[in-house]
Amino acid sequence: MNVRIEELAVRFGPVRALGGVSLGFRPGEVSVLAGPNGAGKSTLMSVILGLVRPDAGRVVANDRTVADSRHDAALSFRARLGYLPESVAFSENLTGRQVMRFFAMARGVGRERVEQVLERVGLGHAAGRSVGGYSRGMRQRLGLGVAILHSPELLILDEPTGGLDQQGITVLWEVLEEWRAAGRSIVLSTHELATIERRADRLFVLVDGRLEASGTPDQLRDQSGLEPTVRKGPGLDEVYEALIGRSSSDASHVH
Amino acid sequence: MVLFTLLFAMLAVGIAAYGRSAQDAAAVVTAPSLVTLIVFLVPLVALILGHDAIVGERERHTLGLLLSLPVHRVEVLVAKFLGRALALCGSIGLGLGAASLLLEPGQRSIVLGLVPSTLLLGASFLSIGVLISVASKRVATAASLAVVVWFLTVFIYDLVLLAIMVMTDGSVGQETITWLVTLNPAGLFRTQQMLQLVGQDGLAELGLAVTLPGALTRAAIWAGWIGLPLVLGGGLLSGRRAVTA
Numbered sequence: 001m002n003v004r005i006e007e008l009a010v011r012f013g014p015v016r017a018l019g020g021v022s023l024g025f026r027p028g029e030v031s032v033l034a035g036p037n038g039a040g041k042s043t044l045m046s047v048i049l050g051l052v053r054p055d056a057g058r059v060v061a062n063d064r065t066v067a068d069s070r071h072d073a074a075l076s077f078r079a080r081l082g083y084l085p086e087s088v089a090f091s092e093n094l095t096g097r098q099v100m101r102f103f104a105m106a107r108g109v110g111r112e113r114v115e116q117v118l119e120r121v122g123l124g125h126a127a128g129r130s131v132g133g134y135s136r137g138m139r140q141r142l143g144l145g146v147a148i149l150h151s152p153e154l155l156i157l158d159e160p161t162g163g164l165d166q167q168g169i170t171v172l173w174e175v176l177e178e179w180r181a182a183g184r185s186i187v188l189s190t191h192e193l194a195t196i197e198r199r200a201d202r203l204f205v206l207v208d209g210r211l212e213a214s215g216t217p218d219q220l221r222d223q224s225g226l227e228p229t230v231r232k233g234p235g236l237d238e239v240y241e242a243l244i245g246r247s248s249s250d251a252s253h254v255h
Numbered sequence: 256m257v258l259f260t261l262l263f264a265m266l267a268v269g270i271a272a273y274g275r276s277a278q279d280a281a282a283v284v285t286a287p288s289l290v291t292l293i294v295f296l297v298p299l300v301a302l303i304l305g306h307d308a309i310v311g312e313r314e315r316h317t318l319g320l321l322l323s324l325p326v327h328r329v330e331v332l333v334a335k336f337l338g339r340a341l342a343l344c345g346s347i348g349l350g351l352g353a354a355s356l357l358l359e360p361g362q363r364s365i366v367l368g369l370v371p372s373t374l375l376l377g378a379s380f381l382s383i384g385v386l387i388s389v390a391s392k393r394v395a396t397a398a399s400l401a402v403v404v405w406f407l408t409v410f411i412y413d414l415v416l417l418a419i420m421v422m423t424d425g426s427v428g429q430e431t432i433t434w435l436v437t438l439n440p441a442g443l444f445r446t447q448q449m450l451q452l453v454g455q456d457g458l459a460e461l462g463l464a465v466t467l468p469g470a471l472t473r474a475a476i477w478a479g480w481i482g483l484p485l486v487l488g489g490g491l492l493s494g495r496r497a498v499t500a
Contacts, residue, residue: 012497049323052497079325087316106324146320 001027001061001080001153001185003048008057010043010209017043019209020057025154025185030176030199033189035206041189042086044206045156048187050078079107082152086159086189088143092132096123096142099131100149107150114149120175121145122167137165144168148175155179157188161195173199193239205243213243259300260346266292267354271366275357285358286365289351290448293373294441298380298409301343302401305384308335309492310391319499328498329489336385336485343377368451372444379440379480380405386484389491412439433466440480443473 003025010018018040025031033041046052048059050073058068059077066077090099100114118127121141131139140163147155160172176199179186190196193203203220205213213223217239224242267289274285309332312318321331351370355363384401391397416435419427436442449458450467467473492498 046319046497046499049319051319051322051499075325075327078323081323083320083323085316085319088320089316091317103324106326143320 002063003154003185004060005044005048006058006060008044008047008059009055010040010047010052011055016209018047018054018057021206021209021211022057023204023211023214025187026202027153027185028180028183029201030180030186030188030196031202031204032193032196032200033187033204033206034191034193035189035212038208039206040209041206042158043209045083045158045187045189047073048154048156049073049081049083079150080153082147082150082155084140084143084147084155084157084160086162088139090131090139090142093130095128095130096134096138097127099142100127100145103146103149109150117145117149120148121171135165136163137168140164141168141171144172144175152184154185154187157186159190160188161190161192169195256300256304256342256346259296260349263292263296263300263346263350264353266296267350268357271354271357274362275359285354285362286369286448286452289354289366289369290445290452293369293376294445295409297343297347297373297377298441299402299405300346301377301380302384302387302405303398304339304343305336305381305386306388306391306397306401307394308332308339308385308388309488310388310394310397313499314394322498328492332385332389332489332492333485336382339381339385340378343381344374347373347377365452369448372447375477375481376440376444379477380408382481382484382488386488386491389488408439408441412442429466433468437468437473437476440477443467443476447473 005021005023008018008021010016021040021044033044035041043052047054047067050067053072054067054069056069058065059073060066061077061080067073094102097114097118100118101111103109104111104114115124115127118124121144123138123141123145126134126138131142134142140160144157144160147157155175157172161169164172176186180201188196193200197217200217202216203214204211205220213220215223220239220243224239226239226242270288270292271285274288307314309318312321322328348370351366351373355366358366383404387397387400387404391400413436416432420432436446446467453460455466468476
């Protein structure tokens with residue numbers, strides 16, 4: 001699914017969360033939203049998910065407007081999205097399987113798929129246990145399971161690596177590869193650019209609700225002006241620091 | 256909810272056991288005591304059940320995931336109401352059902368006759384609780400509001416009406432007072448049950464000359480108390496620009 005964000009603006013009272021951001025997500029690509037806290041990454045995701053109505057601008061999916069200042073994201077569009085929130089939480093009394101079955105019912109997915117996904121995220125053995133007894137990493141994996149349950153065309157992951165255990169990170173990378181190979185889109189936000197470096201196809205650097213820089217990792221390396229090291233180019237975390245640092249000391253935009 | 260079910264069933268059974276000892280006294284002892292129990296307990300539990308329906312999900316960070324599903328916000332609100340209403344119905348049914356088992360068949364029908372209007376009373380306050388939940392930013396605020404609403408409707412409202420009657424020395428018309436009583440769901444429930452149990456003459460003997468509006472009007476008042484808060488809540492939730500903020 002081709003998704004375009006056009007001049008998206010969101011204000012919360014006096015605070016500008018997004019100030020006219022335009023960008024696009026392509027099928028078969030992992031797009032990474034990077035930026036410090038309060039940069040607007042989660043707000044951008046919330047607009048796509050229909051949780052926040054923008055003040056201006058629109059979201060376009062396959063050349064059709066699916067959200068704008070008058071309408072929350074269309075239901076038919078939301079049916080094609082999978083979402084993993086940053087602080088994923090479920091009812092503590094339900095078992096992992098019950099949680100998955102609830103979302104499966106809401107998405108019109110069969111029970112067979114529930115078991116398949118539970119195994120996929122490594123929770124098959126713990127599916128009968130209540131979520132209250134899950135570790136943070138297990139909850140995050142359950143959240144990832146909920147997000148991929150209905151094989152969405154666009155997977156939105158808000159800080160997915162935070163709280164994930166090593167098994168969860170391995171599962172996450174595998175899912176990203178599967179989605180990319182299947183020509184589906186992935187959008188994720190992260191602070192840990194070094195972790196995601198090899199998986200990112202396109203990066204969008206947001207600062208104070210504005211798109212500060214965008215491009216492939218190599219394009220951003222060029223834009224940063226950092227010297228390559230002997231073994232390889234500078235790490236993405238260094239590139240990110242350089243871009244952020246430059247934007248705060250110099251008002252000139254990189255893109 | 257389990258606690259409420261147990262407490263309600265225990266108290267109702269206790270009242271029934273006490274009423275059983277007074278032969279042929281269901282209309283005088285058991286049912287009026289049950290009406291009093293219901294008027295105090297059911298609105299409180301319904302408000303507590305409803306108060307965190309939406310704000311609780313927001314505070315637990317589960318609302319975003321729920322509303323990212325391809326469903327309208329109003330559908331989520333109505334589903335929350337219906338789920339809770341079902342649980343409340345179960346508890347009320349169990350409590351009154353258990354109490355009726357202790358009674359003679361004649362008395363039993365009087366107690367079981369309380370069930371429909373108790374369900375309406377519960378649904379009305381549940382709906383108000385859900386509205387409070389949509390309007391509040393914090394669970395603690397919603398809980399406080401719920402208790403204030405319970406206190407105002409169950410305790411204060413009748414006292415204020417009484418004060419009006421005393422202070423105006425009866426110059427406020429009987430019809431106005433009747434309307435004011437029935438516009439409060441707790442008052443409507445209480446008056447409806449008392450009229451059913453002791454009749455108009457019985458109430459007059461107690462010094463209460465209240466005549467209820469017709470069945471259709473009463474049905475409209477119940478429908479209003481159940482439907483209006485839900486419509487308002489749905490409107491608030493749908494109109495909110497940032498639903499998880």
